[in-house]
Amino acid sequence: MNIGFEAKRVFHNKTGLGNYSRDLVRILATYFPENNYFLYNPKAYKKTLFVSNNTNVFEKNPISKFNKKFSTIWRQKAVVKDLVKDNVEIYHGLSGEIPIGLQKKGIKSVVTIHDLIFVRYPNLYSFFDRKIHFYKFKKAAERADLVIAISEQTKKDIMSYLHIDASKIKVVYQGCQDVFKREYSDSEKQQVAEKFNLPETFVLNVGTIEERKNALTIVKAIKKLDVDLVLIGKQTDYTEKIHQYISENKLEKRVRFLKGLTSEELAITYQLASVFVYPSIFEGFGIPIIEALYSKTPVITNKTGVFSEAAGPNSLYIEPFDVVDLSKKISKVLSDNSLASKMKEEGLKFAQQFNDDVIASEVMSCYQQVLSV
Template sequence: MKIAFDGKRFFNNSSGLGNYSRDLVRILATSFPENDYVLFNENQSEKGKDILNLPNVFFVETSKGTMSRQFKMGIDAQKTNAGIFHGLSGELPLKWTDQPIKKIVTIHDLIFMRYPQYYSFFDRMIHFWKFKRASVQADVIIAISEQTKRDIIKFLKVPEEKIRVVYQGCHHAFKENQSEEFLISVKEKYLLPERFILNVGTIEERKNLLNVVKAVNGTKIPLVVVGKKTKYFKKIEKYILKHQLKSQIIFLENVSMEELAAIFKLADIFVYSSFFEGFGIPVIEALFSETPVITSNVSCLPEAGGKDSVYINPHDVEDIKAKILFLWNNESERKRRAEKSLVFVQKFNDENIAQDLMSVYRQIL
């Protein structure tokens, strides 16, 4: 079997869709080495270089020119006699020849429909047009959670039988037992406190970091935040300065994946109070790291967190504070939840995801 992929996110995105693309190709190539996996893009990058070194993963440079991804990539994939083309980020090429090829698209979320206030009118229209067009073209749509499946049915008017739910995994660094020496070196490099709670993700309004900051105000509990800053950070910074929390809250950027995995393991608690997610990869990163999770009781987050995570109303600062204090002051409860959650999170391991994906590929053929 030869499977072609839209490689744009694989090569160009450092996190999010990039991590999804690289993990998907990696786990398929290692779990099912008998197949060929071909990535199409205008150019390569250092991202995913180790995956391209696998003997069954190939790069094909697509035809150059304006809109080549939309009008030439699909035809280029057909020329290689690929049986399947998989769009990894909600899009499919617009132009194809008559040569048979099955089309699959992964849709991660429809947040631009649920929370239009976070997007410009132009961006919403473009996103909707691309996703709707891809959902019509595709033989099968992969949704990364039951929540996303429900949204695809509701907003894109796709029949349920066309959708398969295949969960995301996470980078293998979170599943590895890093040495004590490495953990100590990361702790010293970033001047991390002896105990702290952790928040990871782009610092944007939807992720709701401000309510976590408000929740730790008055507790003296250190909060470490790892994520790219947006203009929303100004609102958080203003609150921090007003309430003299600068020494209590540590912001980190440009952390490597291995270092991030170490920070997860060093944390006492992971807090993720997002208003909405398509899946919530940081939640399973925490669970694989054996760090107990406090997360929102909305969207797909209970799917990712399982029954032994602690759930909060993301709008209720006092609820967030109470749950943080509950786990912070109860070591045995943290340990119990971490152990049980480690069993639960195995459903998101590489082997299960690879089997689910390959099942979709085989069914479509």
């Protein structure tokens, strides 16, 4: 089978959508090596985020001068000619988009929609971004033969906001990179702890430091606790609110902002953390939660929305802005060794449903379902 992918984010996005795209291509190529996987990348750069070790994965770029110059047009429409030339049987839009004209050429299609946060929380997006996102997602969901939602929550939102029938939507959870599933040696952990000056006991939060992720609530929650906080992620204007609170409450020595970690350093930091706190207001899924579970780090997260799907029955839950309850739950995890141990072990067991082989099998089942119609 020849399978094509919208691969812009495979090669150009360092975080969420890019990680999802790279991991999916990797695991499909590994578990189903009999197929060919074509990655349609609109712009080739010398520095790339993805190099496949599989001989059945091929990067495809625009060839003509026109398509190279107008790569957006190529990605949205002209790429279909290349799909036909490569005998692609099914095309997968990995981040809410598929090109126009697939049906006319007899090419089946699947599109993954990660979330519709821009509809739920329009205040977090500009007017034009909301309109563009909605138009692209709506059209892709209507044109595709099957829609993959990364959670039951996202499926509900696709049905509600895009008015797509439930029978056309399949939930396939995300996984995470293998690097978070490894056991690291004491010496490796010590090197990372020393490099980033990590305390012996600390609360960890990973993700873009923006209003929706709600990191300020964690800072407030640890104010009266004897524990430090490590925040890892790209900083935005919202970060200034956190810095202001830290300054006003003299917490400079207890809150650390880290960036520029390698994947291995991030994975080791998860394993060094005493508890992972993720009070995000809303997510399509919440990959950092999965990373924490695989790292055997206790998780505290939001009790509403998608988070219980990702964190499972043995994590602890809070209302996202309840500083007092969050403080109590952090304190309980840090002081109750038996609770922390149970959360670690049961969390790891729960995470097995996000293993590569499970995800690869479910996605391939989606492809076969579409092709059989």
